[in-house]
Amino acid sequence: MSPSAGAVALSLARLRQAAWLPASDLPLAQAEERAALAGRQIVLVGGENEKPALAVLSWQGTDPAESSRPPRLPRRALSRNATKTLVVVHALLSDPKASRAAVTQPQVLAAILLLSSRSGESWAIPSLHLELPHAGLLTPCREGWACGPAMSAWDRPTRDVMAHATQQLRGHPSWPETQHG
Amino acid sequence: MADEADDEAAIIDAVRALEAADGPLRPRDWPALSDADLRERVARHLGGLGRQLLPVLDEAGTTVTGYLSTWSDEAAADLARATCGLQEIDLALLTLLYLHWEILGRVLGEDLRPLQEQLDAYTGTGREAIRGDARKESLTRLQARQLIRADYRLGPAFDRLTPVQRTRLDQSLFLLLRPEHAWAAEIRLSRQAERQEAS
16 A cells, blocks of 8 residues: 655645655655655665665755845855764765775864864764764764765765865865874 | 646745755745745645745844745644653753743843853752753753754744644643643643543
8 A cells, every 4th residue: 555645745844844764654656756756866775785775865956046035045054063073974985095894983073183283072973973973974983983864865076075175184284194094 | 737737847946945944934935835826836736745834024023034844733742742862861851941941031021141150050849850961951952953942042843833732832831830720720621521532
């Protein structure tokens, strides 16, 4: 029996709120259809090595274009501090010289200290522990934090923007060369 | 046929913009929001995602000046039962901020003390939990969810409350402040019935 329209809408609301859900928790075909009517799409990530596939709610095509006048489009989804932390974490995770699957809190704090000559403890730790995992961008793991489902579902323009930001960070003279592994 | 395709494109544009905007969209900027039939379809598309279209009125409360999207009342009730990533201290602090700005400031029109001073003066349950670094971190979490602004005033998330959601908030406040009142007992009974219906 097909789920009711209300049940499909609730499952999409839960997906949006949680940032990601196991794909098996969604009536996938109906949810994809509803999402498409609103310019959204469901991206499935993972699903290899007997791990369950995860669903992330994304935009069809590219994210809504930025607006030069109010209201801001798109609105800021993350705080400024979480965005800074995310860029540092992404730069560490994607550093070709280090080949990391996860980063630790000391690695992130050390990188911030080297780059800015200031401690990032007060703002980076809450971002690592709460805001970024809540947004599905990082996943806590045994070693620290790994790439989260929402990061895996980034579209091409977002990947390009992040790649550009992290390249600039890694080109900084203080980028932690010794922080391998 | 081309008109229908144009309409559908305008509707999807408006839905995407509503879902991404940090403030109300003006109907004159979005064709699908200025036309009543198209606006109805925008509302239906949002409804499919557990969202709804929320008109924003002018100060007199008579003219629609813009539109926001927000959780549907059904989705809001459902999501309120799930964990939201906020901690108990965050909810306690948010309640105090709401009392400070909304009840003392806006409703009662009192001269407000600076917020941090007011929080320092708080002597009720859990006062130790909202001091020092714990308070600072909690305020950051509330700010990240747009529940408060950088100056600690109530944030844009409160602008997205529908009349039903605002009533629920008022009822919750009443439960907190007058738990023994007869109306509080009525509210509790009605919520119990809602929970039973949902489970």
